[in-house]
Amino acid sequence: MWEYEAVLMRNNLLCSSAPEFQHDQTQSVSVMLGHSTVLTCKASIGLNHTNSDCKDHLEWMKDGTPLTNLTIYPQNIKDWHPDDGHIIKSSELTLTLRDQADFGVYFCTVRNSTAQFNVKEYKSSSHTGAVVASVVLLLVLALAAVVYTKCRLNFKLWYRNIYGEYELNDGKMYDAYISYVNNENDRKFVNFILKAHLENKYSHKLLLNDTNILPGAEPSAELLMNISRCRRMIVVLSQSYLEQEWCTANFRQGLWHLMELSRKPIFIIFQSQQKQMSQDISQQLKQHQPRITTLTWGAHSITPSSGFWKELALAMPLKVTFHRESAGDPQTLLQGDEDPMLTQQPDYLDCRPDPDPAGDLGLRLPIYKTLPSKAPVLPAGPSVTAEPKPPEIDVSDLGSRNYAARTDFYCLVTEDDI
Numbered sequence: 001m002w003e004y005e006a007v008l009m010r011n012n013l014l015c016s017s018a019p020e021f022q023h024d025q026t027q028s029v030s031v032m033l034g035h036s037t038v039l040t041c042k043a044s045i046g047l048n049h050t051n052s053d054c055k056d057h058l059e060w061m062k063d064g065t066p067l068t069n070l071t072i073y074p075q076n077i078k079d080w081h082p083d084d085g086h087i088i089k090s091s092e093l094t095l096t097l098r099d100q101a102d103f104g105v106y107f108c109t110v111r112n113s114t115a116q117f118n119v120k121e122y123k124s125s126s127h128t129g130a131v132v133a134s135v136v137l138l139l140v141l142a143l144a145a146v147v148y149t150k151c152r153l154n155f156k157l158w159y160r161n162i163y164g165e166y167e168l169n170d171g172k173m174y175d176a177y178i179s180y181v182n183n184e185n186d187r188k189f190v191n192f193i194l195k196a197h198l199e200n201k202y203s204h205k206l207l208l209n210d211t212n213i214l215p216g217a218e219p220s221a222e223l224l225m226n227i228s229r230c231r232r233m234i235v236v237l238s239q240s241y242l243e244q245e246w247c248t249a250n251f252r253q254g255l256w257h258l259m260e261l262s263r264k265p266i267f268i269i270f271q272s273q274q275k276q277m278s279q280d281i282s283q284q285l286k287q288h289q290p291r292i293t294t295l296t297w298g299a300h301s302i303t304p305s306s307g308f309w310k311e312l313a314l315a316m317p318l319k320v321t322f323h324r325e326s327a328g329d330p331q332t333l334l335q336g337d338e339d340p341m342l343t344q345q346p347d348y349l350d351c352r353p354d355p356d357p358a359g360d361l362g363l364r365l366p367i368y369k370t371l372p373s374k375a376p377v378l379p380a381g382p383s384v385t386a387e388p389k390p391p392e393i394d395v396s397d398l399g400s401r402n403y404a405a406r407t408d409f410y411c412l413v414t415e416d417d418i
Contacts, residue, residue, distance in 0.1 A: 018113050019043040022088070025115045030122035031097050039117050041108030042090040044082070058091040061107045067093065095119065153310035164318040167231055175204040175317055177230035177262070181240040182210035190236060193302070194268075197309060203319055224261070231317045233262035239273045242281065251281050259291055266315050271298040 022042040031037045045056050060067040060075065067073045076092040089110070095102060100121070108115040148155070178194065180186045190208060198204040207230055211223070227233060235258065241247065246254040258265050267285065269277070274296070285294055293315045301308035 017046050017111075019045040019110050021113065021115050023115070025113075026118075027116070028118040028120060030120050031095070031103075032122045032124070033097055033099075036094060036096045037119070039093040039095065039106055039108075039119075040090065041093070041110075041115055041117075042088065043110050043113070043115075044086050044088050045110065047085055047087055056087065056089065056110070058089055059109045060091065060093050061109060062104060067106075072096070097121075153307055153314070156314055157310060160314065160318060166320060167317040168320070170231065172229055172231045173205070174207040174230040175319075176232040176234050176266075177207045177209065177227050178234045178236070179209055180236035181238060181244070183240050186236055186238050186240060189297075194234070194236075197304070198312075198316070201304065202313060202316065204316060227261050230262070232315070233258070233265045235265060235267050237267045237269050239270075239276050242277065247281075252284055255284055255288060255292075259288070264291060264293060264315070266293045266295065266312070268295050268297055271296050 020043065022044060023040070029037060029039070039060075041058050041060070043058065058077065060073070067075070069075050074094050076094075077090070078092075079087055079089040081087050091108065093106065093108075095106075097103060097119070103119050103121050106117040106119060108117070176198070178190055180190045187210070195206055195208065198206060207226060209223075209226065235241070242251075274282075285292065293311075295308055295311055295315075297308060300306055
């Protein structure tokens with residue numbers, strides 16, 4: 001009896017010995033819906049030759065339900081003996097994930113050990129969002145490039161008008177000195193287009209000069225003084241201008257003189273005459289581009305919103321803009337921006353008595369006039385003979401007065417008086 005119990009206890013100990021799994025006991029597998037996968041459970045089990053009741057086969061379970069070959073999950077079971085005391089058993093469970101119920105936790109059990117397989121749905125990372133974001137970014141960059149190309153000058157003008165510096169305390173009297181050749185085409189361009197636009201739209205004060213800015217000899221003192229009184233110098237570089245002596249003889253030296261006379265001079269070139277310009281002059285202008293401003297007058301430059309006028313406005317000094325209607329000359333600001341000596345009906349011709357003869361208190365009260373009323377007519381009384389009064393004006397010395405023209409004062413009259 002005692003021997004039987006000892007053998008049974010020894011057999012139970014052999015059956016209860018834990019097998020060794022040839023892989024991790026907890027695994028995660030990601031599978032796409034509609035695809036198949038194979039779960040492999042492999043364990044090394046110690047043999048018990050004295051007791052054949054030991055359960056050495058592998059069992060698959062899901063949600064507490066055993067999975068056999070009779071189910072939809074086929075199995076492939078293999079075993080082999082690496083030595084006399086152990087056996088290795090392998091079971092391959094084939095899963096076909098047809099719906100969401102096939103995903104979950106699968107257990108592989110042998111004796112008192114269990115291996116766990118977590119089967120999850122694999123969701124491929126969609127690149128659609130990244131592609132859409134890239135396309136949107138490219139479109140935004142392309143749109144920004146187009147907007148900057150079209151509105152580049154507008155952005156620069158806006159930035160300069162807000163953050164630009166005014167050139168007020170430099171002692172200059174004019175905003176620009178315009179040098180041009182006195183022929184019909186250049187004269188019309190300067191007087192009727194260039195001058196009219198700069199003075200009317202931007203309120204620039206210009207000084208025009210049609211003489212030779214760089215004669216064969218040294219510039220005159222008057223020319224140097226006129227240029228020094230201007231903040232900018234604009235040169236209408238037409239074909240007639242280039243035919244001057246200093247341009248044909250040594251344009252490079254003349255260009256250096258112009259850059260010495262004015263800070264960053266502005267050259268206006270006509271697009272229709274660019275082909276007639278020599279290669280040396282074009283090369284010199286490109287070489288000194290950082291120190292000069294070159295503008296091209298084309299067929300579409302006549303419109304006020306063209307790029308020519310915007311680039312010219314950027315090259316010109318920034319003007320102070322008065323936003324109030326009464327803003328103007330500080331000397332005439334209190335007179336409604338009008339010179340009191342040049343008005344047709346100035347206040348000093350008003351002969352009304354001073355309403356405050358005792359002193360100007362700076363206060364003028366309105367004077368209310370009553371409506372005329374008809375007073376009763378009284379009977380005429382006896383007439384009283386008044387004593388004769390001496391005349392207020394003494395006319396006794398009229399013959400000795402000097403009636404020559406007065407030159408110490410002047411009188412302004414209106415058109416009605418004439």
